[in-house]
Amino acid sequence: MSWVLFAIVAWLVGLSINVWLARQKPSRWAALASPIVFGLTLIAVWEGVVRGFDINQVLLPAPSVIAARFATSLDILWVDFVQTVIKGALSGYIIGCGAAFLTALAIDRFPFLQRGLLPVGNFVAALPIIGMAPIMVMWFGFGWQSKAAIVVVMVFFPMLVNTVQGLQASDSMQRDLMRTYAAGYWRTLLKLRLPAAMPFVFNGLKIGTTLALIGAIVAEFFGSPVLGMGFRISTSVGQLALDLVWAEIVVAAIAGSAFYGIMALVEGRVTFWHPSQRS
């Protein structure tokens, strides 16, 4: 009973702090503190509810149990992280985004391709590409190569569509100005159109970060060597070792957030001039 009480108190305290924070004058500090308080409240309530109502470990392990498991299985988590995130997701992400960027330049150069390939690309971007995973495993084997391949396919189209849209972002006045400067295609591309495209390019890159991680993990359900996050999740669920599964989820969440955060940081540096970057 006391744990339930703890959960209720934690919730009330967290809520009142946040209400108080929202009444303060807006500042960086409050904007940072508020979500942190919310997150801590969530964890405290989770812990209290799981212990208070004596919820089965299989259903939902308490945060403290997950943290303990996380600390004791660091070596496993690290091996899985390297296999799935570094080898699978990251290499696929780089290849996929790079290829999409070059394809977008080609599409932009040739209007015929733009009219033909772009609708097809838009269509493919909305498809459940994750379903390609079994085919990729069949083609490229069980290793990380097949995971990288599915990541390439998954990030390619969002990146392509965004980059092509970005290359059209500069308006005709600006292009005319470049022409009066006697700038050729390449110079206009480098000095005007690529910089103008950057907000869109980063939009594609940011969408790609989560897709890459998801693709790499899900592809492991269709066959993988005896390591990797997807492999560990599916086998641990089978053994009802739910604390280890949640530890993997924590790793995935941290990796995903960090990946996205790095991209957002680079975006802020590169496109500092864009209105959306002003606070």
Place this chain on the structure above:
Amino acid sequence: MRNIFPILTVVGLLIVVWYGAAVALNAQWARDVAARADKTLTFSELVADTWSQDKPKLPAPHQVGAELWETTVMKKVTSKRSLVYHTWVTFSATFLGFVMGTALGTLLAVGIVFNRTMDMSMMPWVIASQTIPILAIAPMIIVVLNAVGLSGLLPKAIISMYLSFFPVVVGMVKGLRSPDQMQLDQMRTWHASGWQTFWKLRLPSSMPYFFTSLKVGVAASLVGAIVGEMPTGAVAGLGARLLAGSYYGQTVQIWSALLMAAALAAVMVGLIGLIQRVTLKRMGMA
């Protein structure tokens, strides 16, 4: 209409590449079989063989087409071997999850726009929630819910909901905030209450954003439903077909399930586009 020719060219090119890739990928197997039978294949024999194998690495388009015809038109709709039946199973989970996700997303967006506390404390977590690869833990959710007696449609729908609520939240927050200061001031000079401003100004002006989010959300829902079907040995649905096909090396089955999923996604996105056009027209916005 002027796009038809380029699109057809690109699609035609894709099919040609597909046939070519089928030859390249399946050639090894064809040569191995021929070598064991002490034969050498001429080029035309090789091509014919690569386009008609039972378990090719890459089935040729006409094989997939034949399989699709076989499993959709030739089978009874209620039969477990009919692809229409599997598509229906997936669609029902997708639809339920999509409706739940849209409702949740819209409610959250309204809360975030109207309540500063929610805006400050929840919005970052809504974004962070999407960096957790829910698809990766979908199997766990299904298994765990199965353990407490929840099975069938709902667990899959929950995963679909989780994937589709995010685009709706983001789009609706943006949409509900899209009226500019002038319009809001106008409402104030009319002495409109918060609710009146919401119903008469904010909600209508969020509609274009709403429909764009729905299109993204419905595609995400489908992905969620398909992945939700993979664990626990689900026997029905497009995801189950994919998994079974991958276990038994039935590539033709995988490809036909994939094409069916693609068609389903296209139809759903198209339907929303249709509703969007009609709605926006009647609201005088298109």
